[in-house]
Amino acid sequence: MKNNSTYLGTVQDVSGTTIRVTMVNDSLSGLTYVDGEGYKIGQIGSFVKIPIGYNYLFGIITQIGASAVPENQVTIQPYGNRWMTIQLVGEGQKTGEFQRGISQYPTINDEVHLVSEQDLKQIYGQPDKPYFVNVGHIAGAESIPALIDVNKLITRHSAVVGTTGSGKSTTVASLLNALSDSDKYPSSRILVFDIHGEYGKALNDRAHIFKVNADKSEGSTEKELFIPFWALNFEELIDISFGKFNNEKDQNVILERILQEKLKSITNYPKAGIEIDSLNVDSPIPFSLNHLWYDLYTQTLGKFYPDKDDNPLAYEIDAEGIEIIGNPITATPPIFKKINTNMQIPVILTTQFQFKVTT
Known part of the structure; x- marks a missing residue:
């Protein structure tokens, strides 16, 4: 009817x-x-x-x-x-x-x-459900809140689109403000790449702001942004640490060594959500760049006693009779004996691989 x-x-x-x-x-x-x-x-x-x-x-x-x-x-x-x-x-x-x-x-x-x-x-209208956040009201009825399903928002690709001045930044700020409510969502963690600095002031009371060339004046809450070297991919790390290689073989040697260091790190210090089977050279796993440099330096420039099995490296001796083995933590290189063919036990130079290492 x-x-x-x-x-x-x-x-x-x-x-x-x-x-x-x-x-x-x-x-x-x-x-x-x-x-x-x-x-x-x-x-x-x-x-x-x-x-x-x-x-x-x-x-x-x-x-x-x-x-x-x-x-x-x-x-x-x-x-x-x-x-x-x-x-x-x-x-x-x-x-x-x-x-x-x-x-x-x-x-x-x-x-x-x-x-x-x-x-x-x-x-x-589903305001009583905890996984919905309020971003305003619907156009057809101002008394009805416009709600967004948090589960779908963060598990799918989402976009906020509109013309200039239509309120995109305000909408995103509202979403961030709602999702970072520690009472409703105590486990929420949000990472924002704020390229144009639009959200720092809006979320200043609940966000940690990291910035290149941060404002360090009195009253500023900005912190200097530092990116750990192990978070870089292989090509980026090579560019800033080793420069260009003369041949692909040397580059592959470094790749294998970095992978070995990351494998050693994840084996000694397991991390939730990271499996050894899925590990690759670009995986953001902490490792010691100092020890990598030390091992490469030793195998590139080291001198060896050919007939000595227990410790074949031929280090120079200091004034106190102690071998100058260097220190990877302080980036102090070892000092090796010079080649002397007149010695009864000659010292020879390793020829495993040669490339330029910069520190």
Whole structure:
């Protein structure tokens, strides 16, 4: 039975999720009242509902007027302005929650009704659920909050788009402010790459701000940004540590050594979520660059006693008779004996590989 206050018209054409509706004559006044609230009829972007048994199909008005008339009806419709084009977006039981997607479709002469504020609460109103955050109110009803599902927001690719000045930065700041609420989400951790410095002031009371050339004046909370070398990928680390190699063989040697150091690190100090099987040279695993340098220096420039098994490295001796083995922590290189072919036990130079090492 028709509810005259919400009744808009009937379905006359169905093409997938796109339907066309003829409006009743008395709906052309442009305004109707439901439960004391005024609603504009046929406004682009507004919701409509189609009762199908115990369910409602929900759609959004995308076109209205003469251009919404089906092509095969243009010549025989004297009142072309009485048509609407609607895009179906979801469905729900009359007493249940709204769900996206369509499992059934309307038929010819099914009634189309205006969606009231009470119906919009069925679609949007879920304020009691802790995994929804409030980012404002919906355009069709200021009393209904616009909520975003946190689980879907952070587990999928999301984007906030709009024209200049439409409020993108404000919306993102609101999201960050809501998600960083330590009472609601005590385990939340958010990393923001604020290239243009838009969010520092808005989140200053709950964020740690790291910046290159940070403001160190009195009262500033900015901290200097330091990136650990082990967080760089292989090419970046090579560029700043070794420079260009003369051949690919030397580069592969360094790659294997870095991988060995990271494997040693993760074996001695396991980290949750990191498996040895998935480890590669670009994995951000801490390791000692000093020890890597020391080992490479030793194997590149070291002198060896060929007939000495326990400690074949031929170190120079200091004034106290102690071998000058250097120190990787302080980046102090070892000093090796000079080659002397007149010695009974000659000292020879290793020839495993040669490349330039800079410190």
